[in-house]
Amino acid sequence: MTARVLAGALPRHAGRAVRIGGWVHRERRLKSVTFLVVRDRSGLAQVVLPPEHTRLPEETVVEVRGLVTASPQAPGGVELTEPEITVLSEPAAAPPFDLHRPTLTASLPTILDHAPVALRHPRLRARFEVAAASVAGFRSVLDRAGFTEIHTPKLVGAATESGANVFAVDYFGRPAYLAQSPQLFKQAMVGVFERVHEVGPVFRAEPHDTARHLAQYTSLDAELGFVGDHHDVMAVLRDVLAGMVAAIAERGADVELPVVPAEIPAIHFADAQALLGHQPGEPDLAPADERQLSDWARRTHGSEFLFVTGYPMAKRPFYTHPDPARPGYSRSFDLLFRGLELVTGGQRLHRHTDYLTALAAHGIDPAPFEGYLAAFAHGMPPHGGFAIGLERWTARLLGLANVREATLFPRDLHRLSP
Amino acid sequence: MTARVLAGALPRHAGRAVRIGGWVHRERRLKSVTFLVVRDRSGLAQVVLPPEHTRLPEETVVEVRGLVTASPQAPGGVELTEPEITVLSEPAAAPPFDLHRPTLTASLPTILDHAPVALRHPRLRARFEVAAASVAGFRSVLDRAGFTEIHTPKLVGAATESGANVFAVDYFGRPAYLAQSPQLFKQAMVGVFERVHEVGPVFRAEPHDTARHLAQYTSLDAELGFVGDHHDVMAVLRDVLAGMVAAIAERGADVELPVVPAEIPAIHFADAQALLGHQPGEPDLAPADERQLSDWARRTHGSEFLFVTGYPMAKRPFYTHPDPARPGYSRSFDLLFRGLELVTGGQRLHRHTDYLTALAAHGIDPAPFEGYLAAFAHGMPPHGGFAIGLERWTARLLGLANVREATLFPRDLHRLSP
Structure with a gap:
């Protein structure tokens, strides 16, 4: 044949x-x-x-x-x-839309309901080729930098990020939860491999129906030891983003790709608040603030990426490392891309006693975390990392209004199929 | 600095x-x-x-x-x-075993209880470097062959493989399940990308405590369209295995690597039963049978790999393609490696009417599958694929008696932490 x-x-x-x-x-x-x-x-x-x-x-x-x-x-x-x-098949049933037209003219719910057929449209399919190239670029940069790929449990005995938006599982008659992130696992594995990455599903029982939240999304996680502070983590993230963009370009996708500057501009949270004309002491940035800061970065630095560093400790999870030089602020960062928060990261606590203090301060029972906390009791280097939301990245890169448009089979408050 | x-x-x-x-x-x-x-x-x-x-x-x-x-x-x-x-840390607490001895002398439960520290032992850590290299080899072969990486839902409305060993999730007050495999999603995506792969967690609520079952494991999945029959799938799997072995060799791991023959020997299920001296009509192979067949392949073909093809339809899932030339048998295969079933695969049904017939024959309500079945109603090519269990592969390759030894943080009937 x-x-x-x-x-x-x-x-x-x-x-x-x-x-x-x-x-x-x-x-x-x-x-x-x-x-x-x-x-x-x-x-x-x-x-x-x-x-x-x-x-x-x-x-x-x-x-x-x-x-x-x-x-x-x-x-x-x-x-x-x-x-x-x-x-080779049977004569096919007529799709609910014309796949041969330049764009698919159907509402988003219709497209999602008929995903196995709708995604055949060349323009829809291309989005996921871009996502696949991005993930390949992510791994390629980190593999070259000595990171080890890991696979961590998605079934856990306690919520890692916050108790609110966690899915409960019947685990052989006992309660368990779906992991909201591989956070504590990847940190523990810094103690083993020093540098790790994982691409996998994370689960958030988001009760809100927004254009940027999913009940399951793909998290591109990295974590590395022996950092000075969060700036070392930001430098790795910068290289990862450059690798992701390069991988998309290499596969010849028809996308308006951003330039990743050799050094991505950064602004401290306090300075960002001042720039926005907010009162000092506001603990977080609203989506409108993020858009305004992104505009500012483009105008003054010619960059589509902007790091906002030093978020107040009050708004960051218990494992966040404080900034010893600026009480109340942290060694954390968010990365804004074209107006949207795309990546969260920072340096983490690495001393066992600091964890016990931080858990107590957050009113969290340390018992369910005992197994992970052991990693810190037995010697952990200063470390940090980040997590990129794949669907947000793809959606923002391609100018898609809804993160569901960058997800093969989105899961949300209302949607559990196909 | x-x-x-x-x-x-x-x-x-x-x-x-x-x-x-x-x-x-x-x-x-x-x-x-x-x-x-x-x-x-x-x-x-x-x-x-x-x-x-x-x-x-x-x-x-x-x-x-x-x-x-x-x-x-x-x-x-x-x-x-x-x-x-x-x-850089604090003075560390003493580990419950000596990490500096050539081998870690502790029982498996102790090692697993203290995974964040035990895995630091160079010999234990090395296992997961081998796993990471294997996954990199898997992706590298498939990427070069035009496969697209996908990310599919782990939360589903209906069990895909069988209703017995499925975990139930409270999904915003509705029942949902953890995906036992990406099977139907990867098939549907053949309609979009023709060739897809995914490395991700799959979930089995295994009620048995064995050395080769886990409640969560890492499945290396591939699926491709426009195949003649299952032999085209087996040819791709052969190349994937060769790429996995090559990637491990490239990273210089200290492992006794198998030779992947240019063509892996294959034996039909019926011939295997005859060889084993079993009565015709037995529907499956026992673990002892698999070991005996592996020995036979090594003796007569000099191969550590053996395909057993054509398993009886009665023991395969509803989406299995029958062998038109041998009624009762299927176009499926298992791959045995050093005595253990490591990979399952085959050609799948691709016609919508065949699915309706097969679901009815298995007594499965087609309603929850409607969204996926749409892919077949709207034209699907003959296709097939396979799934490699990463932990089984690593364990077998390294001669580990228990699959948990090749899992960072195993999940099973009794274990949900660390």
Whole structure:
């Protein structure tokens, strides 16, 4: 059996008999000829149909044997003539929208309800190729920098971030929870590997229906030991972002890619509040503040990325390292990208006694954390890390209004299928 | 501040003043001199302590500035003299076992209870470097072959594999389940990307306490469209295994690596039963059978890998493609490696009507699967795939008796922490 040739490779087979396979993208009837446009993962192929033929419904999967013939008007300058068509699926049911139009004209709920078919639209599919390239870039930078990939439990005995938005699981008759982050595991593994990364699902029982929250999202996590402070973590994040952008560029995606500056500009939280004209003492930034700060970074630094550093301790989780030089502030950061908070990170506490103090100050019972706290009792270096929300990154990069548009099968308050 | 130098790189800095960082591995007192052995992710460094010094407990994290001095007896031929030692952690609590001995002498439960510290033992840590290399090899082969990495939901509305061993989740007051596999999602995504892979957690509420089952494990999944039958899937799996082995070799791990034959030997299930002297009609292989077949493959084919193909339809899940040439048998396979079933795969059904028939035959209500079944109604190519259990692979490769020894933080019937 001759090997299947992808649509994108047909020009290299001009004059030869080949076999292609793909989906019926559409039938194009012109005055004197009818074309069958076949879609595969590489692009579109044009097949010249004989005058007598059975009409095949769109999305039917076919195999076509034919002769690759030069045709200046065809995509790639070739078309398939003398076709012999075999249907590999059944004749397909009609999709609830036209997949062959330049954009998919359907509401977001309709698209999500029909995700297995809607995602076939080349523009929708391309989003996830960008996401895949981003993840490959993330790993490639960290692997080269001596990070070890880890796989941590998603079933835990206690909530790591806050008790509010956690999913409960029936674990052999006992209560368990879905991990809201790999935070404590990745920290403990700094004690083993010094530098670790993990790409995996995290779970938040978000009771709010917003355009930027999901009940499950993909977290790109990194953590590294022997840092001076959070600036060492920010430097790694900078390189990771540059690698993600480079990987997207390398795969030739049609995206307006940002330039990642050699050093991403940074502003301290207190200075950011002053810049925004807020009263000192406000503990957090509102989404509108983030947009305004991003605008400021673009205007004054020519950067689409901005670090906001030193968030008040009051708003950060118990494992946050304080800034000894500025009481009340932390050695943490958020990264804003095009107006949106995309990454959270910072230096963590690394001394066991500091953890006990911090847990007590937050009113958290240390008992469920005993196993992880052991890592700190037995010697941990100063360390820090960050977590990038993959769907937020992809959505922001591609200018998508809703993070669900960058998720294959989103899960939220209302949606548990498909 | 001078950049930190890793222990393994010290020989390249002979004669220079450097800064290292790591854990106190042990203090070695000889007659005339005392050494501090410092461990970091690259290996061990020997520091010559002054006669007067404070003893530092093992696992304390230190930074040492000193002069790299040639010393033929020292590891790597150099040691650090004139040291200036700074404690970065607190003085560490004593671990419940000696991390500096060649092997960790503690029971498996003790090791697992103290995982954050036990995994620091170089031999234990090395297992997970092998796992990380394996995963990198898996992705590298598939990325080059045009596969797209995907991230699928772990929260689902219905069990995909069987209703028995599924974890229930309280999903905003509604019942949901943890995905037992990405099976139906990866199949649906063949309709979008043709070829997909995913490395992620899967969940099985295994009520049995065995050496080869976990409540959460890491599944290396691949699925591809436009296959002729399961042999095309097996060919991809063969290349993936070769890439995994090559990646481990590349990172220089000290492992007895198997040779992956250009074509892995295969035996049909019915022939395997005959070979074992079983009555025809037995529907499955017992663990002892798998060991015997593996021995046979090694003896007669010189291969540590063996495909058993064509498992009876009765024992395979509803999405399994039957073998039209052999009624009752399927186009599926298991891969045995050194006596253990490591991979399950095969060709899947791809026609919508076949799914409705199969679900009915298995007595499964199709309603919860409606969203996924849409993919098949709208045209799917013949496709298949496989799933490799990462922990099983690592354990078998390293000769570990229990899959928990190849898991950072195992989850099972009795264990939910650390």
